[in-house]
Structure formats: C-alpha cells, structure tokens
Amino acid sequence: MTSRPRPKQSRKLPEQRRAEILRTAARIGLEEGLERITLRRVADALGVRPGLISHYFPVADHLLSEAFAFAATTERGSLLPSDEEELPPVERLARFLVRLTDGDYRDLSRLWLNARHLSRFKDTLREAVGAQESQTRAELVALVGKGVRAGEFTTDDEVRAALHILITVDGLGAYANDDAPQEGPDYGDAAIETAEARLGLAPGTLRARALPARTAAG
Amino acid sequence: MTSRPRPKQSRKLPEQRRAEILRTAARIGLEEGLERITLRRVADALGVRPGLISHYFPVADHLLSEAFAFAATTERGSLLPSDEEELPPVERLARFLVRLTDGDYRDLSRLWLNARHLSRFKDTLREAVGAQESQTRAELVALVGKGVRAGEFTTDDEVRAALHILITVDGLGAYANDDAPQEGPDYGDAAIETAEARLGLAPGTLRARALPARTAAG
DNA sequence: TAAGTTGTTGGCCATGTGCCCAATAAAGGC
C-alpha cells in the first residue's frame, strides 16, 4: 500500500519555476490582496517549501512588486488589448470603458487601490506602481491621439482629456471595497460620461459602440 | 537622590483617557498609516502600557475604525467648515476645492486611500468608511443644492454633479502616495475644473472666489 | 481609617512574518 502520490522533490527549470511563482503570487495578490503574498502563502499554493520562494526572491518585497507588475500588465492587456484588428479608436475606447464599468474588473480596481496604498511603505512597489501608471497613461494618450487624428474625437488637449478620463476611472476604483449601498444613487457611468464630454462624443455613443455592430449581418 | 520624575501611574477619568487614546490613535493613523495603530504604538505615544489600550478598546479593530472616523470628521470640518458665516455657496465650494488642491491635505488623501483599502479586510472599518462617505456626500450635495437655489450654480442634476466632483477628488487622491514625477503633466486642478464644468461656472471662477475679495477694501 | 471599586501594570501565550543556514537530492558534465 505504499502509494507514491508525488515525488518528494520535483525539480524544475529555474526560469520555469520563477515564472510559476510570479504567476501564483500575482493571482494571490489579485484575489486576496497584496499583503497576502507571503513566502508561506505562495509556497502553500505551489506545494513547495517557503525557503524555495526565498531562493528565487531573496527579498520578499521584490516578489511583491514584480507580482503586482505582472498582474497589472496582464489585466491591462485584457482590458485594452493591442490594436491588431485596427479597430476605430472610438470602438477601442468604448470597449475599454464599458468593460471596466460593467465587466468583472472589481478585483483589478481593488488591486490598484491596494498597490497605491501599500506603495506608501514599500519603495520597490511604489516604483512599480509608477511604471504601470505611466504605461496606462501612455496607452490611453496614444489612443486619444489616434482618435483625434482620425476625426473621431474632438478635444483641445489630448493629454488632459486622457488624464481626466483616468482620474475618473481611478476615482470610481476608490469605491471598489465599499459595501453596495442599499440606498443612494451610484454613478458607475461617470467615466464613460466624462470620456464622451471630453472627447466631443454624443452621450450614449460609447455604450453603443462597445459591442461590434452585428445588427446588419446578424 | 530619589528623584521622583513621574508617578508610576497617573490615573485619569475614563472618558478623558478614552478621548486621549482616540485622539492619539487618529494622529498616528493620519501621519503614519492606519496599520500603525497598534496597541503598543498607541501606548508608547501616551507613555502607558499596551494593556491599558486594550482595557478601553478590547477589540483593536474598533479603535482603528473609531480613530479613522475621528480623523476623517476632524479633517472634513477643517476642509469644509460649518456655514456659520452664511458664505455664498460658490465661495464655500471654492475654498473647499482650492484648499484640497493646494493646501497640505496630502495626509488626508493618504488616510482615505489607506482606509478604503484596509476596509477590504476589516468590517468595522468598512462601515466607518461608508458612514464618512455618506456624510461627505450629503454635505456636498447640500452645498450644491444651496448654490443652485441661490442661482449661483447651474446643473440639471445636483446629486450627479456633486458625486462627479467627489469622484474626481477621490481620483486625484489615488495618486497621493506617488512619487512626484519629474516629467509629465500633472492635472491637479481636475477637481476644480470638473466642478466649474458641472456647475455652469466660468473657468477660473473657483480659484478667484477662493480668497475673500479684499481688492476693494485694500 | 478601612474597605471597595477600577484604572493600570507586567507578564505570558499563540500566531504570523521575513530571513538565514545546513542538509538533501535531482540534474547535467565528464
């Protein structure tokens, strides 16, 4: 009856193991919070010993910041995918904002809230947050600029318009941990409306353009 | 040589001691972060033993949430004082937003960021955050409504306008822990501009009205 | 002045954290 369910040690290639650790830590940070990314928690999730995590990330804070960067990058890619289809900027922006508003991105908002607060105490995380913010800003500024040049958006200041949209997104994200209020109006569409106002779009445009127009072909 | 610098015990009235603890905890939370509100940290600041803090707050999380509520209420009072002078709503709103933008309220933004994140894990804090949010919203909605009735503001939806201003404020607050960027534009006036746009005020009105008009009187 | 109430202390325990180090075992080079 000597069942040998698993070998005592399963040795893996360093890069593979490191990536595995990073992926797991990112998931934990996203789902349970960045402060739950501990050596023991990550090790448990992978079925290894805590010392192994230390072996790949001698400084625990580095694992934390790298895991945040990984999670943020992945989620941003899901929210604002690369423009391979050459979609019209309105449509890309519409999908971005409508997904963020309606979709299941509460974990992402929580992650950003988490990271922005925790970066108060952890320097490397603060750098990672800054880098991710720069990246997001750059992508949105580029998108707005493209839309302006395409004649789809109208604004006197592309950068400020993009920043204003992001400020609204981050403002809504601040409430990600709130209990759902039984009374009182929510204003979940604030980012969408801000975008329409700042980019010279008619109210309702973004929601209408969020889904591919299949009415004719359907 | 028997110097008796301090009595071993300085017994205080319960309410007085409790208020002292709360005030100290609020200051620590505001300056150092809510997670620094520990039994030992508060006890050290007061020169007493940790057990005494437990005596007044048997559940440490209750001290945390009460300290946050205390700090948030105090700071809100400083930022948006009660309307004893019967100031015009434009002026009250102007002072509120300009103080928040220019003044030394970074600690306050950090506190809110801190509380909103930490409320993910701590139920009583989440309730306190919700209550403080309701209070702030109610006061701003009232202010906007007063301004509309006074003919100073123009909006089709007072509540949404107020909420939009707060969302912008909270969005800017999300960056409270960021390093000051050497390059790139900041958009610190976003809340002021949002308010002017949503309330039908000419750009620049709020900054102009923030200070008492002393030009005539010299 | 004596007794009682309770604010306050000192100490301990269980838990969780990052980090360090020697021992072990799996993989690759010769």
Added chain:
DNA sequence: GCCTTTATTGGGCACATGGCCAACAACTTA
C-alpha cells in the same frame, strides 16, 4: 559510472502582533 552544481527541503531565530489574566495602586465611599 562518478562528480559537480544547485534546486529543494527542514529547521530555527528574531521580531511584531492581539489578546488574556493576575497583581498592583489610585481614588472613592462608608
């Protein structure tokens, strides 16, 4: 085949946290 490298383990240390509890002492009351 052996030998070297290193991925992985197991154990431990120092520190911080919240909470519990008995003893002490300041103040009130009789």
